[in-house]
Amino acid sequence: WVSSDLKYRIKQTGEYLPLLQGKSLAMIFEKKSTRTRLSTETGFALLGGHPCFLTTQDIHLGINENLKDTARVLSGMTDAVLARVYNQSDLDLLAKEATIPIVNGLSDLYHPIQILADYLTLQEHFGFLSGLTISWIGDGNNVLHSIMMSAAKFGMNLRIATPRGYEPNSSVIMKAKQFSKEFGTKLFMTNDPLEAASGANVLVTDTWVSMGQEEEKKKRLKDFEGYQITKQTGKIASPNWIFLHCLPRKPEEVDDEVFYSPKSLVFQEAENRKWTIMAVMVSLLTNY
DSSP: OHHHHHHIIIIISOOOOOTTTTOEEEEEESSOOSHHHHHHHHHHHHTTOEEEEEETTTOOBTTTBOHHHHHHHHHHHOSEEEEEOSOHHHHHHHHHHOSSOEEEEEOSSOOHHHHHHHHHHHHHHHSOOTTOEEEEESOOOHHHHHHHTTGGGGTOEEEEEOOTTOOOOHHHHHHHHHHHHHHTOOEEEESOHHHHHTTOSEEEEOOSSOTTOGGGHHHHHHHTTTOOBOHHHHHHSOTTOEEEEOSOOOTTTBOHHHHTSTTBOHHHHHHHHHHHHHHHHHHHHSOO
């Protein structure tokens, strides 16, 4: 657990670890973000590296220059790329053409660096991951996809509730079932939020209206009625349940009573975005 080690050595003991001195990181952001940008910029710099933030005003993926050329240019100027994009296919092409690591900062299909922070938070709180049951109550989105692709590998069971029509990607479901069978965990899917919450150690949700879906807001809010996480949801979960949300949060997704309660680990989770992305960069670019 590189992230735990870095967090202890830097935050607890005050060590200075310039592990990325002389390294540079290109940060491509088609979609704005608070946590992804701050965690990556501050974390990379804290380790002695130089992050370069590029928005759509600075770089137009596949418009002024095709993705193949962009990947090759960045490979010659930087040591790694973190790309937060709309389309997973853009990330796939960057990874294919680049000669340096390409890190998924978010796409329409996955959000893996968020899940790393979630799992570090669970490890810190429970002391283990294997045997935990995660309950996802909300949209079948990129964050859920990343949980589905990884939970079983850590020995965690997964219970999912989405409204009809908002289920996860079918290919992700198929892969998740394969992983669940391979690693001996349980995968359960339903359209009933309370059924999904039953016996869960972890209650998780996310935004119901992602960036780019603003025109669907009215319909989505209606379709997600009954999906708000409340203390009533917690009564059906395991007595030791905790709550996670990748933020930003809207009150319709989880009420204040849960969100600001001791059961909520959302701000610890947000801080852990920094330590986990630092661990990703250190693991990719050094022999730590």
